[in-house]
Amino acid sequence: MSEQLQPQTESDDGLTLELASWAAAATAEQIEPDAEKFARHALLDCIGVALAGAHEEGVKALFATAIGEELTTHGTGATIMGLSARSAAPNAALINGTAAHALDFDDVHFDMPGHPTVAIMPAVLAVAERDGRMLHDVIAAYVVGVEVACAVGRYMTQSHYTQGWHATGTVGAIGAAAAVSHLLGADAETTARAIGLAVSQCGGLKSMFGTACKPMHAGRAAHNGVMSASLAARGFTARTDMLETAQGFAAAFAGARDAAAARAGLGTGVHGVRGILFKYHAACYGTHASIDAMLHVREEHAVDPTEIQKVELVVPEENTRICDIKSPTTGLEAKFSMTQTAAMALSGVATGDINNYSETWCADSNIVSLRERIEVEVDPSEFRPVATARVHMRDGVVFGSFADLGVPETDLARQERRLSEKFRLLACGQLGEMTDAFAQRILEGAADTPVSTVVQGL
Amino acid sequence: MSEQLQPQTESDDGLTLELASWAAAATAEQIEPDAEKFARHALLDCIGVALAGAHEEGVKALFATAIGEELTTHGTGATIMGLSARSAAPNAALINGTAAHALDFDDVHFDMPGHPTVAIMPAVLAVAERDGRMLHDVIAAYVVGVEVACAVGRYMTQSHYTQGWHATGTVGAIGAAAAVSHLLGADAETTARAIGLAVSQCGGLKSMFGTACKPMHAGRAAHNGVMSASLAARGFTARTDMLETAQGFAAAFAGARDAAAARAGLGTGVHGVRGILFKYHAACYGTHASIDAMLHVREEHAVDPTEIQKVELVVPEENTRICDIKSPTTGLEAKFSMTQTAAMALSGVATGDINNYSETWCADSNIVSLRERIEVEVDPSEFRPVATARVHMRDGVVFGSFADLGVPETDLARQERRLSEKFRLLACGQLGEMTDAFAQRILEGAADTPVSTVVQGL
Known part of the structure; x- marks a missing residue:
């Protein structure tokens, strides 16, 4: 022992x-x-x-x-x-x-x-x-x-x-x-x-x-x-x-x-x-913090993805071993790709919809172009489920963002909205128009x- | 480790x-x-x-x-x-x-x-x-x-x-x-x-x-x-x-x-x-070797229990901690009593019949008398499931016996007879006269x- x-x-x-x-x-x-x-x-x-x-x-x-x-x-x-x-x-x-x-x-x-x-x-x-x-x-x-x-x-x-x-x-x-x-x-x-x-x-x-x-x-x-x-x-x-x-x-x-x-x-x-x-994203848990960091930028600054010059994404080293597929082609590979999922999030493609992890989105020219502008960097001192992002716009503006998955939500109205949206995507196939009720x-x-x-x- | x-x-x-x-x-x-x-x-x-x-x-x-x-x-x-x-x-x-x-x-x-x-x-x-x-x-x-x-x-x-x-x-x-x-x-x-x-x-x-x-x-x-x-x-x-x-x-x-x-x-x-x-006895496994040793004596020498002066029973020390209740009064206690079960075996009371672990047999005067003549001794060097018995008759004759539960049966006809008898006792309540068939x-x-x-x- x-x-x-x-x-x-x-x-x-x-x-x-x-x-x-x-x-x-x-x-x-x-x-x-x-x-x-x-x-x-x-x-x-x-x-x-x-x-x-x-x-x-x-x-x-x-x-x-x-x-x-x-x-x-x-x-x-x-x-x-x-x-x-x-x-x-x-x-x-x-x-x-x-x-x-x-x-x-x-x-x-x-x-x-x-x-x-x-x-x-x-x-x-x-x-x-x-x-x-x-x-x-x-x-x-x-x-x-x-x-x-x-x-x-x-x-x-x-x-x-x-x-x-x-x-x-x-x-x-x-x-x-x-x-x-x-x-x-x-x-x-x-x-x-x-x-x-x-x-x-x-x-x-x-x-x-x-x-x-x-x-x-x-x-x-x-x-x-x-x-x-x-x-x-x-x-x-x-x-x-x-x-x-x-x-x-x-x-x-x-x-x-x-x-x-x-x-x-x-x-x-x-x-x-x-x-x-x-969880709000139907992908590997390692991708979630970087997705959330992207969503913060998108929600707060209404960025146009085509105007992004590059994204610096800083993550724990562990992430590069579990979800760093650079050129995913299948839905399953997309779930294990930080850059694919981050590009989807920045572009408004719902990461909570299991159907969006698809060959189609993997091959989408706008998504492919954007994910290739996302640079994954490692913070070897970080072991928590966090991500730091710096989104560099072509006009020189830089938007910073940070997401920490380890902190429970305090805004329960926001949690309820997000879970309702997630439920809609998961259950509407079975519940149809009764889903929201x-x-x-x-x-x-x-x-x-x-x-x-x-x-x-x- | x-x-x-x-x-x-x-x-x-x-x-x-x-x-x-x-x-x-x-x-x-x-x-x-x-x-x-x-x-x-x-x-x-x-x-x-x-x-x-x-x-x-x-x-x-x-x-x-x-x-x-x-x-x-x-x-x-x-x-x-x-x-x-x-x-x-x-x-x-x-x-x-x-x-x-x-x-x-x-x-x-x-x-x-x-x-x-x-x-x-x-x-x-x-x-x-x-x-x-x-x-x-x-x-x-x-x-x-x-x-x-x-x-x-x-x-x-x-x-x-x-x-x-x-x-x-x-x-x-x-x-x-x-x-x-x-x-x-x-x-x-x-x-x-x-x-x-x-x-x-x-x-x-x-x-x-x-x-x-x-x-x-x-x-x-x-x-x-x-x-x-x-x-x-x-x-x-x-x-x-x-x-x-x-x-x-x-x-x-x-x-x-x-x-x-x-x-x-x-x-x-x-x-x-x-x-x-x-297993042939419906009692604690620790009692089985001594029961078997008693059955050998009974089968080979047709002893009359009332003619037994005393029995020396040598068992592993562990047995004295798990199944050495000297004066059992209930069926459950009988199952954890080497002397009660040994006395039952020597007297021809079927130890494979769950119904024989009863208050009645615990209080039976012949069984009580016999179990009090059984002396349990410990062999501190023994850890296997074995028992050695010396049955001293009043006329001075001593019958020795040894049983080792760790050795699989080689006489499969004997095994079949014993298991058939055991099955009869266990299943006849449900199968009735169909049991043997x-x-x-x-x-x-x-x-x-x-x-x-x-x-x-x-």
Whole structure:
């Protein structure tokens, strides 16, 4: 064992039950208006990416395998979004969670670190729909789940992730179990068993990134959350100290046991839902900061792309290894090209529209001309997801811009506008002219709207 | 990382594909008659323990959660044994695997180390039934799965288990994926992806022993095997080197990478099915060697228990910590009492009958009298599952006996008799007067018997 894996100074004794007690005792009144906004935004975004992701090959294979093509099912159960199907809640969570992460276009949280919503929301939604619960039940359970996932992520520290674990599949499952436990009205002891059950069933390694297994890890986490919370509620036996016990989660999954960080701010919302970072561009995450920097320039100065002499784009060195394809020709290559995506953003081509990552835009003469005027430079001292741009106009004017993806949005009206636009692009194929009304219902609908009336038929 | 976790001298490059290639190329002709016998014995035993285990509380909770009480399902799918239900193959494997391990009365293999049959057989059975396959398909797939699980277990070495992992849930899932891949006729590349998918979804920690999570780990492994092999067959993308790759199975799951041991004997059957050790006593495994030692004395010398002056029983020290309750009063306590179970065995009370672990037998005056004449001694140098007994008769004669659970049975006719008797006790409640005929069909039935005709209605 390396030094890094030794327990920190603050004892982690009783941590599982502490988190479970907090989750069981959390009340709707504790959820501040900002946190509720974030939860509604996450719900809208989750449905959007799930509807668009449901048609990926891997999701369809998962559906055929888990549900069984030879069977027909009758009864309430839960909706499998985008596939006009229903199943028992665990498999609905499995498939919806996988679909929602299939495009890697869903939100992230640095405390986990990973993708909180695709692990937690599909679990909550499936059980809430099945059990006839309301929108406010989903919001409360989701907020609790994200808070627990963030606390567990801080407890494990970056060590868990850097040693190979895909925290979305592991920490995300624990968050999902806590969320569904809250939804089911579990007490602290039951919630602690649910967390233990989630540890007993969780997994997923980063070495599978680049394959269809990555989104499946999110779906498995959601499935795990439904199973663990439901089994615990039915009295299934499990340890109540599984995070910290000998050969428990921290020990076996390379956690560095920072109990102080886990406890810090639990329940304040600052580390939880209000730390969620949404994605607005359907490309590799490494391209997002430079796209945002370009959009700032375009929005503030209304530049004419043909009048740009050159763009200097300063990014972390890591970016040049993952998304620096200089002459992309396919849609997939475009997603891994900082210059292509930056040129699209400067030219007003929507980077949130998955259809714009195409051979056509890769070959567009104006885009090609502009991307060749973008010079990527490296700041070797920078490791955060940031980009600095200097846009040199032919008339000598220089516009500067900076974007930092690591800072959650404080202008929630702006976040809502951007997410609504993103949802429109993702969901209009399925929802058609109902798209905006659907979004409005999620964003502004009465808290006692039954979940089933929202998701049925998706 | 400790020294122990460094790679051994022989390179593990390409190991996943090597195992997958062997599994894909294995033919029915390679399965020697002894191996087929072992496979039929394992199938019979698996059905027996699943039928008896299906009524445990945890299994019923799992059924209600995974299948959904609010749904009804129509179609072929696969049988959920003991519960008069059907579902898609993955959930049938989940519940049958959990039921089969619920009593901890199923077989073990020291190469994994763990419980091969409950992880592998329910996966194979569910897919074989659904797809209209024959008994010989099940036998071949099971033999392949056990062989791969044993090879992976040797590759990981004891390190994987001692660091906290429940190999039944992890290595067992990989074996199940290889088994179902063989059943589905997968090529080497597809089988390697299935192994990768199994790694991506596997888990289970020993710290959950003593809870209902332990049997669930077996069920999850079986579920995982069906999902992984089926997804791989449908083209789901995954790495083909997931055992040995950086931050893959060995790295993340504390494997010591003994590639030479993994490769040694692959396909000879010596390490595989012919190394399976069946259980005949429905008590803690620590009591089994002493029970067997008593049975040897009883069978060979027809002793009258009332004529026994005392019994000296020499066991590993570990036994005194796990199964040395001196005055058991409940059925559960009886299972963890070497003297109670030894007295029952000497007196002809069937230790394979779960109903004999009862308050009645704990309070029986003859049993109590005899167990108080049994003196447990410790051999601190012994760590294997063995027991040495010296039975002192009142007339001065001393009968010696020794039992070693670590040696697979070579007298397969004896193994078959004992397993048939065990099956009768486990299954007669459900199968009634059909019990022996059912067993006969498994043990001697034509290789082209359709699986569905065997398991439907169980």
